[in-house]
Amino acid sequence: MNGTKPRRAYVETYGCQMNISDGELMEGVLEGEGYEIVSSAEEADVILVNTCAIREHAERRVLGRVGQLSGLKRTNPDLVIGVTGCMAQRLGEGLLEKAPHVDLVMGPDGYRTLPEALARLRPLSGNARRLSVLHLTLDENYQGLEQRRRSTVGAWVPIQRGCDHRCTFCIVPYVRGAEKNRDPQEILGEIRRIADEGITEVTLLGQTVNSYVSGDWPFPRLLQAVARVDGIRRVRYTSPHPNDVTPDLVDVMAMEEAVCEHVHLPVQSGNDRTLKRMVRRYTVDSFMEKVAMIRQAMPKVALSTDIIVGFPGESESEFQDTLDLVREVRFDEAFTYKYSPREGTPATRLPPGQFVSDAEGQDRLERLIEVTRGIQAEINRAEVGTVVELLLERTGKHEGTVLGRTRRSKAVVVPGEASDAGRYVSALLTSTTGATFVAERLEAGKPLAGVS
Numbered sequence: 001m002n003g004t005k006p007r008r009a010y011v012e013t014y015g016c017q018m019n020i021s022d023g024e025l026m027e028g029v030l031e032g033e034g035y036e037i038v039s040s041a042e043e044a045d046v047i048l049v050n051t052c053a054i055r056e057h058a059e060r061r062v063l064g065r066v067g068q069l070s071g072l073k074r075t076n077p078d079l080v081i082g083v084t085g086c087m088a089q090r091l092g093e094g095l096l097e098k099a100p101h102v103d104l105v106m107g108p109d110g111y112r113t114l115p116e117a118l119a120r121l122r123p124l125s126g127n128a129r130r131l132s133v134l135h136l137t138l139d140e141n142y143q144g145l146e147q148r149r150r151s152t153v154g155a156w157v158p159i160q161r162g163c164d165h166r167c168t169f170c171i172v173p174y175v176r177g178a179e180k181n182r183d184p185q186e187i188l189g190e191i192r193r194i195a196d197e198g199i200t201e202v203t204l205l206g207q208t209v210n211s212y213v214s215g216d217w218p219f220p221r222l223l224q225a226v227a228r229v230d231g232i233r234r235v236r237y238t239s240p241h242p243n244d245v246t247p248d249l250v251d252v253m254a255m256e257e258a259v260c261e262h263v264h265l266p267v268q269s270g271n272d273r274t275l276k277r278m279v280r281r282y283t284v285d286s287f288m289e290k291v292a293m294i295r296q297a298m299p300k301v302a303l304s305t306d307i308i309v310g311f312p313g314e315s316e317s318e319f320q321d322t323l324d325l326v327r328e329v330r331f332d333e334a335f336t337y338k339y340s341p342r343e344g345t346p347a348t349r350l351p352p353g354q355f356v357s358d359a360e361g362q363d364r365l366e367r368l369i370e371v372t373r374g375i376q377a378e379i380n381r382a383e384v385g386t387v388v389e390l391l392l393e394r395t396g397k398h399e400g401t402v403l404g405r406t407r408r409s410k411a412v413v414v415p416g417e418a419s420d421a422g423r424y425v426s427a428l429l430t431s432t433t434g435a436t437f438v439a440e441r442l443e444a445g446k447p448l449a450g451v452s
């Protein structure tokens with residue numbers, strides 16, 4: 001604390017849900033130390049830009065933003081600017097040189113020491129005021145710390161950090177370290193507290209969330225226990241690795257009423273040679289077996305996926321295999337990307353002649369999007385006329401509307417107002433844009449048997 005006035009901190013987060021969760025964790029840590037969390041950079045004494053390293057373009061954006069924020073030091077010379085997260089870990093001390101107004105560089109395993117780091121920086125000035133905290137540890141899973149959650153509708157609960165895979169396109173293992181799992185009792189205690197606050201939906205988070213294991217608690221056991229916490233009506237998890245989809249997991253999903261009928265299962269490619277070069281550790285056949293296993297246990301399940309096109313060495317016919325897989329599985333939604341090299345990842349060391357040109361990559365991406373969106377629209381059009389249970393999340397784009405989500409994770413717009421957030425209603429789907437639905441509200445609801 002700074003004499004009588006609490007210090008004010010502002011956290012601005014970029015990137016994936018894990019990073020958003022980390023942003024909430026930093027806010028929790030700082031609030032626990034007496035900081036006031038504010039909602040704009042202009043009010044703050046400490047600004048933390050919590051960054052993502054997945055794409056180069058995200059990094060450039062962050063550097064631009066840091067440059068802009070440094071202008072605030074003109075009126076507030078004591079302002080501390082920190083860059084945290086994956087990009088901070090990737091660039092390390094080089095970031096202090098690249099961005100001279102940055103005072104603190106902190107990687108994803110350093111957040112427990114954030115108050116201490118800020119206290120060390122505070123008395124310093126000018127060039128002396130620079131600190132980097134970049135160690136990755138095998139045991140930092142943020143046990144005992146709690147996030148400052150912003151949403152009152154759903155809660156994201158990290159159960160695992162880091163990743164033991166080495167997919168050749170991915171920077172995550174290098175910036176977040178090896179897989180570390182949290183204690184199951186601590187996770188369950190946190191979810192009970194979340195439920196006591198009136199939040200009814202939780203999403204368990206991890207880089208390969210279903211490889212979670214802690215003592216005699218493999219992921220299916222944890223998922224079942226979470227689904228049985230009083231007050232929790234919806235449980236989701238993301239992102240699973242296909243190899244860790246097991247009969248025990250699909251049994252729990254099928255049996256436990258609270259577990260939603262949606263699985264996000266990243267396939268990345270529909271070609272075995274490409275999968276091997278990506279080191280995804282499964283084949284097209286074994287992926288299809290997992291899909292069949294999930295659908296057999298839960299015929300109404302919605303499946304979504306991630307796909308990368310233009311991975312180095314991918315030929316046109318190998319790309320066609322991906323289109324074939326997509327047509328066969330018929331994903332409800334696909335997040336599609338053109339391969340983008342990340343310095344430090346093994347794929348960047350493939351022979352330069354193998355790199356797919358930007359124009360070709362873009363062309364494949366557009367063709368893939370056409371197919372995936374077409375399938376999504378067909379699936380969704382067939383769902384018009386059905387009744388669904390919605391958890392209302394937030395106001396819609398147009399006045400007098402709210403956005404809700406079905407158990408199968410479909411976005412639906414219904415009439416309503418901001419105060420509806422957190423309520424369950426049943427709704428009749430009346431039309432679709434292809435991706436989202438418009439619906440009529442039927443009644444404020446209890447869970448409806450047999451609806452999606």
Ligand code: SF4
Pocket residue numbers: 163164165166167170171172173207208241
């Ligand atoms: S499983 Fe592969 S893609 Fe996912 S975080 Fe780990 S290395 Fe990256």
